[in-house]
Amino acid sequence: MKLLRHGPAGAEKPGLLDTDGTIRDLSAVIPDLAGEALSPAGLDRLRALDPATLPAVAPGTRLGPPVSGMRNFVCIGLNYADHAAETGAPIPKEPIIFLKSLGALQGPNDDVVIPKGSSKTDWEVELAVIIGTRAKNVAVHDALSHVAGFAVSNDVSERSWQSERGGTWDKGKGADTFGPLGPWLVTADEVPDPQDLSLFLEVDGQRRQDGSTSTMIFGVQHLVSYVSHFITLHPGDVISTGTPPGVGMGLKPPVFLRPGQTMRLGIAGLGEQQQRVVAYEE
Missing domain, CATH: 3.90.850.10 (Fumarylacetoacetase-like, C-terminal domain)
Structure with a gap:
């Protein structure tokens, strides 16, 4: 999977890139790409999703850093x-x-x-x-x-x-x-x-x-x-x-x-x- 965060700086939402190159929004599934979402179990849950069921994000939307909650x-x-x-x-x-x-x-x-x-x-x-x-x-x-x-x-x-x-x-x-x-x-x-x-x-x-x-x-x-x-x-x-x-x-x-x-x-x-x-x- 290719996981990302999209939107204005400081207000990014989680998302993924589907196989067609479309950014799909994950904010109804997880709060952010942080913590438990990055664990093996959390990633497996995201893999099980059908990207086509997720909302598409407008082309050209800004990308933020692909993870949140960094300590180091x-x-x-x-x-x-x-x-x-x-x-x-x-x-x-x-x-x-x-x-x-x-x-x-x-x-x-x-x-x-x-x-x-x-x-x-x-x-x-x-x-x-x-x-x-x-x-x-x-x-x-x-x-x-x-x-x-x-x-x-x-x-x-x-x-x-x-x-x-x-x-x-x-x-x-x-x-x-x-x-x-x-x-x-x-x-x-x-x-x-x-x-x-x-x-x-x-x-x-x-x-x-x-x-x-x-x-x-x-x-x-x-x-x-x-x-x-x-x-x-x-x-x-x-x-x-x-x-x-x-x-x-x-x-x-x-x-x-x-x-x-x-x-x-x-x-x-x-x-x-x-x-x-x-x-x-x-």
Whole structure:
């Protein structure tokens, strides 16, 4: 299934994408895509529905983040060896974990705002893992049983704040609009191998990133287990699993986002996002 949330920001309703590409409203069936609805039993109940019996949503309706009730927006740094190399960083011996502010979360096609004072806003296409059941101290072999599905994530980053302002990476990762997620949650049963997905990102039609999850240093199972030993994961939580090479800071010379540009990014089988880059306004 492809599950989504549609409608104005802050007032999204749950929905699904049927096999004809029509968005169907689920708000008479579940209150939101959160909590129990993301569990195996909850997803099975949604699979049993006949989409044709659900109201169609008007084409062009805004899509929001495909889950609600998120407590933790976890990100993994330098999880592709070739990306680590382009940044001049050593290959991590253990996953690098940082948290993205929940205020960064937004819909897949909403504008990305370059923050006030930013000079090095950058892009990062990533595979997002969406948790379906509570995970704490989970064994690697059991990790995928806690995953509801997968989505496309753009880990937008301000590099000067991340690397040149002291402290942790978080200050360069958590600005408003820096966490586009979606367009939908693709349930895990439709992603037979999360370590065999191609990813891409373009800026103004120029291909910047072109990679595969097969080159991750730490795979999805390892990451879910690893993170769960430090942070209890809850339904709707997201782990954004790192980015392949081709980010702006890795180009020679570096290239960063400017107002008026457009990012388009996607992952095979999980859909695409498109964001307009705009300047901050008081």
